[in-house]
Amino acid sequence: MTTPTWDPAQYLRHAGHRARPFADLLARFPEPPGGRPRIADLGCGPGNATALLAERWPTAHITGYDNSPAMLDKAHTDHEGPTAGGGRLDFAHADLNTWTPREPYDLIVSNATLQWVPGHADRFADWIAALAPGGTFAFQVPDNIDAPLHALMRELAATPRWQGRLAGVLRRPDTVAGPGAYLDRLARLGCATDVWQTTYFHVLAGEDPVLDWVKGTGLRPALTVLADDPEAREAFLTEYRDLLREAYPSAPYGTVLPFRRLFGIARTGR
Incomplete structure (x- = not known):
């Protein structure tokens, strides 16, 4: 899989639809311990979803981590700084293949990012070990690698015209595990665990909106x-x-994009 170059403007063209799963995950978070929680957002992108954490916990110190200079520039410009409740929102470069927390966090969250990190479940132990007592690790990932938008992309890339340039470039079908595998991994780390799936039926507007969507991801x-x-x-x-x-196919009211996502929340008992 090739490391992609990101385009914040393209990604944000469907920001409302993309933020909804994170808002649904956020609604299930237990409250972090303490009055000024320390929060890490792994794969923060342009920071629009990270800002939702600051709205929920305005006293928190929140750091968004990403490996895309373009995404971080957008996040710094649009969202960095003090928050309404006296907290702070900042952003920093990190490679999630190797990132290990240097301080305890009350909440470590990752939104629509881990599918880009091969073997990401192997990192869970280090991240959970860095949680403060009663802390939470939570994530959301697309769980639709078998959907037409991905299957057709892979099939086209494998045709004689394109395979010479695109072989091995796209995400493989095994980049996201099944819900049972995540639950087992997190539970064996001693966490109280909640894992579920949801399929969203996004109604997209405009010409070729599914192509426009996937050009951002x-x-x-x-x-x-x-x-x-x-x-x-x-x-x-x-x-x-x-x-x-x-x-x-398009309909008079728009184009429907079914999109399944997988969610996981793991809370330590320490």
Whole structure:
């Protein structure tokens, strides 16, 4: 899988739909211990979801971590600084393949990021060990790698025209585990664990909205590889667009994108 180059503006074009699963996860969080919680947001992107944490806990010191300079620049510009309740929101570079907390956190959360981190479940033990007593680790990941938008992307990339440039570039089908595997991993680490799935039926507006959606996320590795060849990039997008139009037909009220997501919350008993 190629490390993608991110485009904050493209990602934020569907910010409302993308933020809804995080808001649903946030609604299930237990309250952190203490009056000024320390919170880490792993894979904060442009910071719009991180800002929801500051709204929920305005006294907290919250740090969003990401490995994309473009996303961090957007987060610094739009969201960094003191919060209404005397807390603080800041952002820093981190690679989640190796990031290990240097201080105790009351809450470590990751929203729609871990699917980009191979073997991410192996990092859970280090992150949970860094939680303060009664602290919480929570995450949400897309769980739709078998959906047409991903399957068609992979099938197209494997055709003779594209396989020479795109073989091994896209996310593999095993980048997200099943809910039972996550529950077992977290429970064996001594956590009280809650894992569930939800399928959202997003009604998207505009021309080719599913293509527009995936250009901000799952398609980024292919767009990164083809960035130096605009003609090839547009040819690939045209072929993929035509496949998506058939798989996700438009209706008078918009285009429906079913999107399954997986959620996990693990609370320590220490």
